Structures are given as structure tokens and as C-alpha cells.
Amino acid sequence: MKRLLIAMVALFAITTVASAASYKLDEASVDNAIESAVEVSTVDLLAEIPAQLPAALPASASISAGKSPVGAILLTFFLGGFGIHRHYMGTRPWMWAIYTFTFGGIFGIVPFVDLIVEIVATVEDDSIARYCGNTSFFMWG
Numbered sequence: 815m816k817r818l819l820i821a822m823v824a825l826f827a828i829t830t831v832a833s834a835a836s837y838k839l840d841e842a843s844v845d846n847a848i849e850s851a852v853e854v855s856t857v858d859l860l861a862e863i864p865a866q867l868p869a870a871l872p873a874s875a876s877i878s879a880g881k882s883p884v885g886a887i888l889l890t891f892f893l894g895g896f897g898i899h900r901h902y903m904g905t906r907p908w909m910w911a912i913y914t915f916t917f918g919g920i921f922g923i924v925p926f927v928d929l930i931v932e933i934v935a936t937v938e939d940d941s942i943a944r945y946c947g948n949t950s951f952f953m954w955g
Contacts, residue, residue: 881946883936890932894918894925899932904947912951928953 881903889899897913913919919928931954935942945953 881942883932883940883942886942887929887932887936890925890929894929895922897925899925899928900948900953903942903945903953905953906949909949909951924952 886899886903889902893899895913895918897910897919900909900913901907913925916924919925931945932942935945
């Protein structure tokens, strides 16, 4: 509680000292920076990619390549409240933060349902491929 109070006082002090009126804009420097900027197009960037890249991925490649259903289930069981299992399965890099800041995925409900869904998918298909790469908060939705 003491740290929170100190942080709030420090934040208040910083916001009162820093005012927009004390900042000055040098328009000549801004104009100079814009004039000296180099324009880059996506066509230029694509030209740098080597032509030897394969036209398509091989048939053996998939989203879940190397993703063990047992590993996902264990991660969900032990670290589900932090969303580590979702990171393992290839979701957005900040999904762990959503799980953590919603107190373990809505107080542990979402990781519990994730665990059930993973177990059912493993028993039925022996694969979690349909849940890998899912970017929504609710993996099963």
C-alpha cells in the first residue's frame, strides 16, 4: 500500500511539473526532417526477397507442427491462469497479459474451459491443430 501511495504521489508530481506550454516546436527542423525522408514502398521491400523461396509450404507443414497436445494440456493445467498455453499454441504475443490481468482468465474459468476443450480435442482427434493460431480470447469460440 505504501508503494502504491508513493507511486501515485510521484505520478501526480510528474504530471503537474510537465505541462504542454513548456514544450516548443521547431517547425524548421520538422520540415527539414520531412524533406530529407526517404520514401520506401512495399514493392521495393518485396524486390529484396530472394526468388528461391518455395511457392507454397510443403504438405507436411501445419500450424500445429511440433505442438504436443499433452504439452498444451500440462501448460494449461499448471500455468493456465497466465495464458502460457495460448502462447505455446501460437496466439497473439500479448494474450498472456489478458489472461493475467483478468485474474487468471476471468477468475480461472477460461483456462478451465480451455483445459476441457484441449482434452476433448486430444481424445477425439489426437490433435489440437484447430485451436493453434487462434487469436481470439476464447480459444473455443
